[in-house]
Amino acid sequence: MAKDNAPSSPSQQRMENIVSLAKRRGFVFPSSEIYGGLNGCWDYGPLGVELKRNVKDAWYESMVRHRDDIVPVDCAILMNRRVWQASGHEKCFTDPMVDCRECKRRFRADKVRMHYLVVDGKPVWHHAYEGDDPAGFDDISKSVRKSYDHLRNAHKADFDAGKATDLDCLVSQVPEGHARICPECGGELTEARLFNLMFKTFVGPAEDSAAMTYLRPETAQGIFVNFLSVLNSSRIKVPFGIAQIGKAFRNEITPRNFTFRTREFEQMEIEFFCKPGTDDQWYRHWVEVRKRWYLDLGMRPENVRFREHAPEELAHYARGCTDVEYKFPFGWGELEGIANRTDYDLRAHAEACGKDLSYFDDETKERFVPFVIEPSAGADRSTLAFLCDAYCEDEAPDEKGNPQPRTVLKFHPRLAPIKAAVFPLVRKDGMPEKAGAIYESLRKRMAAFYDDKGAVGRRYRRQDEAGTPFCITVDGQTMQDDTVTVRDRDAMTQQRVPAEGILRFLSDAMGL
């Protein structure tokens, strides 16, 4: 940072420190960095891969393996283009935008309207307002209304003669020669530009439009289009869910905030199919289940909130939606959306593909199109949230007893990339050999790490930065009675444990 810049806030500094640690210790790197990187893309390094995999595994274990009403799928990222036409993505995932050249505000071109008085084909008066309904013009301010009425009266004869007229249209449909102005400041607006949020791609070597499709912008549609196949092949009955973890791609206008908003990201989604009428109850069930998941993995309750959308906030297909939000250093951000999508998706696909996607309940002899509850979580966002939540700067005494700053990642053991590190206290008297043997036995059962370089205090601190919950040290006493010390990451306390029982001890301590 240049010295003439305003000092960054503590939370900004905290985020910078987290990003710096992530890169330094091999959690996350900028994508294709040696070529200058690529906007909105990040790579996971050795520790980051383990962390993110642990997040995904924790999700898969508790959402799929530990339940008898959820089955998994793993769909292709490339799907028939008609999927995206039926789901509405092709139409709705492209937003035309306009920018104000004066105040630099940006608007959706389908949310700004212009109203003109046109005389002899020339606009003599104009007004801009936000909204997508011409009726919005009725709500304009009194002073604007006055000038409008005044001019309209002045041109009354022209109106009567049909030479003058009112024109109200979206800013994206303004005719040639008519001003487009900012509804906020009155400045000149740019032409409407299309922002396509889906990545186009071509299936087959010839780039003709017939083979054009998109990288999927969400994994959910893969689940809906496999609804029949899963139903027919797995003997599962409603209510049940289909789960999927996979990559999705969105050409975000502004990737921002480290791995929070990226153009390529991984989702962990469930579509839970239930009978209409039971959807509210299942919706509440899933909000509870997902809440418990985050808290059980150690996320600090004060940093998580569950925000239920107001009715006017809901997407057109949704009957209810709760966002799981995390308090990142850069502000509250959405980790997951739990939505009641009604029967919107299955109906849309049934209509588009011509197949019956309804369900017949053998017990009640009823046929219905299931309602869908969708807990849709971001794997990268959750991983980032767990990383931010674990990040701590505290103090540890040095060898003289003076407090020194310490950086430690207090991961839940389940999420820690490395579960245990094994050290010889010094590199002599057979300690490296003994420690090496313990390491070899541990690594078959858990992610373990061996280090014999430098002072042991430094090795402890290194493991603190990686978030390793326990460090095992072989010392002189080990050679006497075959016990080792186990050092706790958070409390920095030690206890002696028989080397023989170290695996059992660690498993119990970590609840694994």
Place this chain on the structure above:
RNA sequence: GCGGGUGUAGCUCAGUGGUAGAGCGUCACGUUGCCAACGUGAAUGUCGUGGGUUCAAGUCCCAUCACCCGCUCCA
């Protein structure tokens, strides 16, 4: 996409047109028996990238890329 800021060693950052720097980290050897120890030595740079001005550019100019902040957007 707009505006502002920043890109120099693995990290954090100095660097005033004239030989590329510091601290930390890394590696080696020695010392070291429990929390970022000490000593000695070593490696590390197309100064984001590409052009231009100049006898001479990390430094000035243009372009471009990336990241950060604000706007905007966010199924």
